[in-house]
Amino acid sequence: MPDSYLETDLSKIKHLASVKEKENIRFRSFLKGQSGSKVDRIVHELHNEIIAQIDCTLCGNCCCTLKPELHKDDIALLAQLENTAPKNYISSYCEKDNGEIFLKTEPCRYLRDKKCSIYESRVPMNVVISLIPIKKDLYYACGACWNFMQFVQLYSI
Ligand code: SF4
Numbered sequence: 227m228p229d230s231y232l233e234t235d236l237s238k239i240k241h242l243a244s245v246k247e248k249e250n251i252r253f254r255s256f257l258k259g260q261s262g263s264k265v266d267r268i269v270h271e272l273h274n275e276i277i278a279q280i281d282c283t284l285c286g287n288c289c290c291t292l293k294p295e296l297h298k299d300d301i302a303l304l305a306q307l308e309n310t311a312p313k314n315y316i317s318s319y320c321e322k323d324n325g326e327i328f329l330k331t332e333p334c335r336y337l338r339d340k341k342c343s344i345y346e347s348r349v350p351m352n353v354v355i356s357l358i359p360i361k362k363d364l365y366y367a368c369g370a371c372w373n374f375m376q377f378v379q380l381y382s383i
């Protein structure tokens with residue numbers, strides 16, 4: 227389990243990420259080749275522990291720099307908040323990429339003063355879990371993701 231010390235300074239994380247880039251690339255390739263159950267167990271335990279120690283309300287960087295993916299239920303909810311039909315919501319506020327739908331603005335159109343203005347109906351970024359595939363920019367931009375990746379390396383090897 228992680229110690230209580232986590233690195234959350236994004237400028238330090240950016241520096242560490244460039245120093246450890248090759249190591250992290252190798253590890254992501256290693257992870258992709260692993261069978262599910264052991265990695266899944268470690269991922270979920272670490273995810274819960276690390277997220278519990280990070281105060282996202284002091285950061286908001288993912289809401290500034292990443293586009294959340296929207297699923298059908300998210301679109302229905304957001305369209306209702308905007309008093310429009312889901313189809314209109316998609317054409318006005320979304321973009322498609324490989325069949326997936328994302329909010330098209332960065333920062334997120336619902337971010338106000340570094341806080342989510344629709345917190346009760348927010349679209350979860352799910353950045354920590356979704357870093358696993360290949361999107362290195364996700365964990366370079368997020369203290370939770372960075373620490374998560376470092377601890378997964380420790381516990382997986
Ligand atoms: S909906 Fe809220 S939590 Fe989700 S990206 Fe936008 S501002 Fe951030």
Ligand code: SF4
Pocket residue numbers: 280281282283285286287288289351353367368369370371
């Ligand atoms: S998920 Fe990461 S980038 Fe987003 S607010 Fe939390 S620590 Fe910051």
